[in-house]
Amino acid sequence: VELVDGVQNIMLSTEYDGFATTIALTSYTVDDGETISLHGFSSNASKIYYHRGPSDDANPAHLATPPSQVFLAALVPRPAATSGWVPAVAVIANRTIVDSAHGRLLFTQSSEQTAAASGNLRSTGYSSPELWEMDEATGEERMLFRSKHGRIAGISWSPDGRILAFDNHRGDHGFIGLYDYETSALQWVAPSYD
Numbered sequence: 001v002e003l004v005d006g007v008q009n010i011m012l013s014t015e016y017d018g019f020a021t022t023i024a025l026t027s028y029t030v031d032d033g034e035t036i037s038l039h040g041f042s043s044n045a046s047k048i049y050y051h052r053g054p055s056d057d058a059n060p061a062h063l064a065t066p067p068s069q070v071f072l073a074a075l076v077p078r079p080a081a082t083s084g085w086v087p088a089v090a091v092i093a094n095r096t097i098v099d100s101a102h103g104r105l106l107f108t109q110s111s112e113q114t115a116a117a118s119g120n121l122r123s124t125g126y127s128s129p130e131l132w133e134m135d136e137a138t139g140e141e142r143m144l145f146r147s148k149h150g151r152i153a154g155i156s157w158s159p160d161g162r163i164l165a166f167d168n169h170r171g172d173h174g175f176i177g178l179y180d181y182e183t184s185a186l187q188w189v190a191p192s193y194d
Contacts, residue, residue, distance in 0.1 A: 001038065006031030010038070010048060010074055025074040027087045033058035034067060042136055043103035047073040049136075051096065071095050071107075073136075092139060095132075098152075102161035104181075105134040106144075108152050131166070131179070145179055145186045 002011045010025040025048060026036075039049040053069030075088040095107040110129050130146045147168045154167035164179040176189040 001036045008034075008036045008052075010036060010050065012048075012076060023077070025076065025087055026089055028052075031060075032067070033060040039097050039100040039105075041076070042073070046076055047136075048076055049073050049092070049097065049100060049105065069096055071097055092134070092136075095134065097134075098131075099155045099157075101157050103136065104161075105136055106155065107132050107134060129168070144181075144184070145177075147177070150174065 001008050007028050007030065009028050011022055012025050013020065013022045015021075028034075033054055034052050035054070037051040039051065041048050049071070050073075051069050051071055054067055059066040071092045073090050073092055075090075092105075095109075097105050097107050099106040108129055108131055128146050128148060129150060129152045131144045131152055132141050133144055134141050150168050150170035152166055152168060154165075156165045157163070158165075162181055164181060166177050166179070168175045168177055173191075175191065178187050178189065179185075180187075
């Protein structure tokens with residue numbers, strides 16, 4: 001990511017027929033207070049995924065509807081096509097991707113649960129964090145699992161991409177969860193001080 005006069009763009013350095021060249025994959029021109037966060041390449045390396053949006057609720061243009069984080073994909077040209085290259089960017093979704101390993105785009109969101117749905121007799125509900133997956137080709141989304149409270153963070157895959165370990169922070173304590181991507185089974189590591 002290159003920063004020039006307050007404007008960030010994604011640059012790609014490549015070599016073709018013994019010559020090195022750098023091309024811009026994006027073409028932002030205005031310093032609008034938005035930053036770029038890279039998430040990695042698609043499984044066939046034809047796109048690079050990134051978020052673009054304000055890093056700290058910035059709104060330097062004083063827009064009535066402030067900008068928000070947007071998930072995007074920039075097209076990566078093949079070396080022979082870099083001559084006369086025009087950057088192409090597509091909006092994937094208004095989601096914050098938390099992990100993109102193993103060709104899977106994962107994002108979190110929360111849903112409101114009623115007390116009755118939780119098996120609790122209290123009249124109040126609670127916010128329940130969920131981990132979702134987005135198909136990078138179609139944009140289809142599916143929920144992988146939901147936790148009862150807190151937030152989901154610290155995502156880490158096993159080397160073979162089958163088991164996902166994550167932290168479920170619940171304020172004054174937390175749990176370690178293991179999600180099996182093949183069987184959709186979720187198990188919790190027994191809490192201890194070890």
